[in-house]
Amino acid sequence: MSELTAQMVQRGRGPTAEEAARRRQLARDVRSARERLTSSIGLERAFDYELLRLYAEYRIGAFLPLMLLALCVAAASAFWSPVALSAAWFGGVLASAGGVAALARFLLRADPDHLSLRSARRRAMVGEFLQSTAWALLVVIVFAIDSTNLRTFVMFALVIVAAVTTTLAATVPFAAYAGLLPLSAAALSLLAMTRDVESVLLITMAVGAQLFFLLLSNHLHASTVAALRSRAEKDAIFGELEQAKANSDEARRRAEEANLAKSRFLATMSHELRTPLNAILGFSEVMKNQVFGPHAAPSYxxxxxxxxxxxxxxxxxxxxxxxxxxxxxxxxxxxEEAVQLAYVVEECRHMMSLRARAKNQTFRELVDPSLPRLWADERAVRQIVLNVLSNAIKFTPPGGEIVVKVGWTSSGGQYVSVKDTGPGIPEDEIPTVMSSFGRGSLAIKTAEQGSGLGLPIVKGLVDLHGGSFQLKSKPREGTEVIVTFPAARVMDALPAIEVDEDPARAGRAAVRAA
Structure with missing residues (x-):
C-alpha cells in the first residue's frame, strides 16, 4: 500500500485559502485575456461597451447646447454673409448633429450582448467626421466674403468646436481623431486667404490648440479606462465578499446542524451508556465488598x-x-442563589484533603472572612473549585505545597486563586491545555489520568457567570489558576433595622417627632 503523504491529506481536505485566492486570480486573468483577444482596441468587452455608452450619453446631453452654439455662430456670421448662406450652414450642422444623436440613442437602447461593438465604433467615427465636416464648412463663408474679422471669428469658432468635439468623443479615441480632422483642415485652409505674419501665427496657434485638445482627449480616455478598471475590481471584490458571506452562512448552518446532531447524540448515548454502566458499578461494588461471601481466588x-x-x-x-x-x-x-465563596472553597479543600495527604502535600489557605455572598450557581462554583484543586494535587510532586487564596479584586469582585509548586507548563502548551481533550507533555509523560476537559469546563462555567479565567505558569515555577467573579455578582449586605419592642414608647417618639 502506498504511503499517505501530507500533500495527499491536504488535497483530500481541499485547497488552502492561498491556493483558492491564486486560482480565483488566475481565472480572472484568463477571462480578461480572452476578452482582450476578442476586442479590437485591447480592452475587455465590458469596457468597450461602457466607453461607447459614455460617448452616447455625452452626445445626447450636449445636443441642445451645441445647437444653441451653432445658432449663435450662424446669427453672428449673418453680419458678414447672406442670411440664406448662414441658414444653410446651420441646417447642415443641425442635420448632422441630429444623426449623431440618433446614433447615440440607438447605442443606449441596443442589447449589450447582441451589439456589434466594432460596427458601433465605426458608425461613431463616421458620425463625428460628418458632424465636424458640417462645422468646418463655415470656412465657405470666409472664401465667399474676404474679411479679416470674419476669418478671426471663424478661426475661434473652429477652436471652440474642436475642444467640444475632442472632449465629448474622448471615450472613443478614433472618433475623436475623425472629428478633429475636418476642423484642423478647415483651420489650415485659412492660410490660403492670408499672407501677413500675424494671421499666420494666429492660425498656427489655433491648429496647435486643436492638437492640444486631442492630447487632453487621450488623457481623459486613459483616466476613464482606469476608473472603469477600478470599478470592475471593486465589483469583483464585492462579489467575492458576497460569495464568501454566502459560504460562511452555509458553513454556519451546517455547523449548527452538526452541533444539534451532536447534542442529540450525546443525550441519547448518555442514557444508553449510563444504564449498563450503573449495573457495572453496582455489581462490581458488590463483588469488591464481598457482600455474598469471600472470593475463591484473591485476584478476583x-x-x-x-x-x-x-x-x-x-x-x-x-x-x-x-x-x-x-x-x-x-x-x-x-x-443561581446566594453562595458563600469562602465556605464553598473550604468544603472543596476538605473533600480533596485525603488525596493531598496520600501524596504528603500541604494546603495553605489565605481567605478573607469578611467576604459577602455571591449570586451564583453553587454546583457550578463547586465544580470549578474541585477541578482546579484536582489538577493542582495531580501535578504537584509529593511533599509539595498548594496555596489557596480567596479575596477581593480591585474592581470590587471576588476571586479564587490556586497555586501549586509543580513543574509548571511551557508557554507554548497553554493553548493546548485549554483546548478540549488537550493534555500537556507532562501529563502524557507521567501517564496521569484525565480527559483533558477539566480546564475547558472551568473556563466555560466562569464565562457563564461573566467572570474571567487566568492561567499563569512557567516551567519549574509552578502553576497558578485565578478565577474572578465580577462585582455585579457580589451581594452587598444591608445594615440591620433597629426595631423598638415597646409600642407605647414608639408611639410617644412619633408624636414628639410630629
Missing amino acids: QEYSTDIHDSGLHLLNLINEILDLSRIEAGRYELN
Missing part, C-alpha cells in the same frame, strides 16, 4: 476493584463531556 477482588474504578472513571468522563457540550451549546442553565 482486585479485578472487581479495577472494574469499579474504571467504571467510575468512565462515568466521570461521560458527565464531563455532557457538561462541556451543554456549555458550548449555550444550554447550561444556572440555578
Whole structure:
C-alpha cells in the first residue's frame, strides 16, 4: 500500500485559502485575456461597451447646447454673409448633429450582448467626421466674403468646436481623431486667404490648440479606462465578499446542524451508556465488598476493584463531556442563589484533603472572612473549585505545597486563586491545555489520568457567570489558576433595622417627632 503523504491529506481536505485566492486570480486573468483577444482596441468587452455608452450619453446631453452654439455662430456670421448662406450652414450642422444623436440613442437602447461593438465604433467615427465636416464648412463663408474679422471669428469658432468635439468623443479615441480632422483642415485652409505674419501665427496657434485638445482627449480616455478598471475590481471584490458571506452562512448552518446532531447524540448515548454502566458499578461494588461471601481466588477482588474504578472513571468522563457540550451549546442553565465563596472553597479543600495527604502535600489557605455572598450557581462554583484543586494535587510532586487564596479584586469582585509548586507548563502548551481533550507533555509523560476537559469546563462555567479565567505558569515555577467573579455578582449586605419592642414608647417618639 502506498504511503499517505501530507500533500495527499491536504488535497483530500481541499485547497488552502492561498491556493483558492491564486486560482480565483488566475481565472480572472484568463477571462480578461480572452476578452482582450476578442476586442479590437485591447480592452475587455465590458469596457468597450461602457466607453461607447459614455460617448452616447455625452452626445445626447450636449445636443441642445451645441445647437444653441451653432445658432449663435450662424446669427453672428449673418453680419458678414447672406442670411440664406448662414441658414444653410446651420441646417447642415443641425442635420448632422441630429444623426449623431440618433446614433447615440440607438447605442443606449441596443442589447449589450447582441451589439456589434466594432460596427458601433465605426458608425461613431463616421458620425463625428460628418458632424465636424458640417462645422468646418463655415470656412465657405470666409472664401465667399474676404474679411479679416470674419476669418478671426471663424478661426475661434473652429477652436471652440474642436475642444467640444475632442472632449465629448474622448471615450472613443478614433472618433475623436475623425472629428478633429475636418476642423484642423478647415483651420489650415485659412492660410490660403492670408499672407501677413500675424494671421499666420494666429492660425498656427489655433491648429496647435486643436492638437492640444486631442492630447487632453487621450488623457481623459486613459483616466476613464482606469476608473472603469477600478470599478470592475471593486465589483469583483464585492462579489467575492458576497460569495464568501454566502459560504460562511452555509458553513454556519451546517455547523449548527452538526452541533444539534451532536447534542442529540450525546443525550441519547448518555442514557444508553449510563444504564449498563450503573449495573457495572453496582455489581462490581458488590463483588469488591464481598457482600455474598469471600472470593475463591484473591485476584478476583482486585479485578472487581479495577472494574469499579474504571467504571467510575468512565462515568466521570461521560458527565464531563455532557457538561462541556451543554456549555458550548449555550444550554447550561444556572440555578443561581446566594453562595458563600469562602465556605464553598473550604468544603472543596476538605473533600480533596485525603488525596493531598496520600501524596504528603500541604494546603495553605489565605481567605478573607469578611467576604459577602455571591449570586451564583453553587454546583457550578463547586465544580470549578474541585477541578482546579484536582489538577493542582495531580501535578504537584509529593511533599509539595498548594496555596489557596480567596479575596477581593480591585474592581470590587471576588476571586479564587490556586497555586501549586509543580513543574509548571511551557508557554507554548497553554493553548493546548485549554483546548478540549488537550493534555500537556507532562501529563502524557507521567501517564496521569484525565480527559483533558477539566480546564475547558472551568473556563466555560466562569464565562457563564461573566467572570474571567487566568492561567499563569512557567516551567519549574509552578502553576497558578485565578478565577474572578465580577462585582455585579457580589451581594452587598444591608445594615440591620433597629426595631423598638415597646409600642407605647414608639408611639410617644412619633408624636414628639410630629
